[in-house]
Structures are given as structure tokens and as C-alpha cells.
Amino acid sequence: MTIATLDHDTLLQALRRVLAEKDIAQPDEIAERIRITDAGTPAQGARMVARAWCDPAFRTLMLTDGARAAALLDIPMRGAPPLGVLENTADLHHLVVCTLCSCYPRAVLGYPPFWFKSAAYRARAVRDPRGLLTEFGTTLPAATALRVVDSTADYRWMVLPQRPHGTEGWSEAALARLVRAGDMIGVTIPALA
């Protein structure tokens, strides 16, 4: 039997045992990390977006220090990389990609959609971003410039989309339900159903 033929559970148990014996990571630390990872979902990012739409002071903080803004909403950020927030306006739309690998703001958006890691998305987001947006059903006004943000190093980036027209007076919870992962990557724009 070799390491290549062992089943995953046996390997995982052996790895956890070695990590504990060498005092690299104890079982309670691993459990805590799994809890933090599971807490990351697009609903967390959507809560931040909805709060920013309703609370100008929160919006300012979110654009200055995304991680602090997330922590204010009790999103676990311990050990997470710095979070940069890119604000979409009538003049400028942001699209996030990681051409080198799959850097993604997991603390606030969870696991990336399958296509985010694909070679096709990573290549076309920088080479033909407007063509790519069209395939996601997103058409930008001609006057809106497109900024592609390639996540190449220590930051993780999320997009703060524009609040859709027709949502005046909506509750924060109702606004949060409008916001999808793609809206915070920049491939789509929040819209009323």
C-alpha cells in the first residue's frame, strides 16, 4: 500500500495525528478553522453590501478597511488576508479575477464558483473582459469604464455593486437577498427579480 492508494479518510486522520504530535495544529484549532471556513458564504458579503447601501459611515469604513467592516458585522476575519473593497459607480465598473491561481475573499464570499478557477475565465477576464461580461448577460453603459482587478498578491478583493433603482425604502435584509456572489465578483449586476 502506498500513499497514492490510501483512502482519503485514512490519510486525513494520519495527517491530523502528525500535526498534533508535532504540535503544529491541535484538534481544537483545526475545528475552529473549519468553523471559520464554513462561516464564509456569499450571504456574508451580501450583508456587508446591504449595510453599505443603508449606512454611509459603514460604506466609508468598508471602502477604507474591508476586514474591519466585516468584523463589525461579526464575520470571522481572524487570520484572513486584508480585504479590499472596490466601489462600482455610474462611471466605473470593477471585475475581479485571479489570473495566477484562485485568490478569492473566502471569509466574506465562501468558496469560489467553479468557473472562477477555470483557465478560460482567468485568461478572458483580462484579455476580453467586455466579451466575457456579455456572456454573463451583463451589458455596461457605453460611458462606464471597466476596470479589471487581477488579484495577484496579498489582498483579497470584493466589489461593492451599485444599489438597484426601485429599492428605495427596502429593509437591509431584503436588500441583502438581492446580492449574489457574481455581483460581488463583478460579472453580474444586482437586479430586481
Next chain:
Amino acid sequence: MSLAPGRSVRVKADWPELRGRCHIRTPHYVRGQTGTILRHLGDFPNPEDLAFARPAAATPLYHVRFDQPSLWGEGATGDDIVIELFAHWLEPL
């Protein structure tokens, strides 16, 4: 060296991967290209050392803006690409 926002920089046209094992966070498509500093994002351990468990010096990281049409020879005027790049890859112009 500190690079102020608005400063023009050229990304080194260097290809360390041709010389041996390495870990680089500078994509191929910007090497040798000219861009503009947007802002200093902070100082982070140099990933080129970190990846090999070597002591990694805190290195300035910049957000650098590139004009989309000038990178590819196509695309919409006014569109751009913004990338995180470490100071040792940037030559001030």
C-alpha cells in the same frame, strides 16, 4: 524607495522561471509593460522567499494601473487593469 501615486513605472522584463525553480506573483502579461502607481497597499513578506520557507523581507506592495488597449492592442479606450505588484519588479520612469 517609495513610489507616489501617479508615478509611471515599467515592470521588469525579467523571466526568473527560465533560470530555475521560483515562485512569482508578477503575471507574464505585464512584464516589460508601462503602468501607473495607484497606491501603496502596505508591506508584505516577499512571496518569492516565503514560498521556499526562506526569511522573507517585508516588501512594499503597490496597486498598479495598466491601460487595457495598450496591453493587448485591442479593447475599449478608458478600460484598464489594476494589479498588485511588489516594489522590486518596478522601475520608476
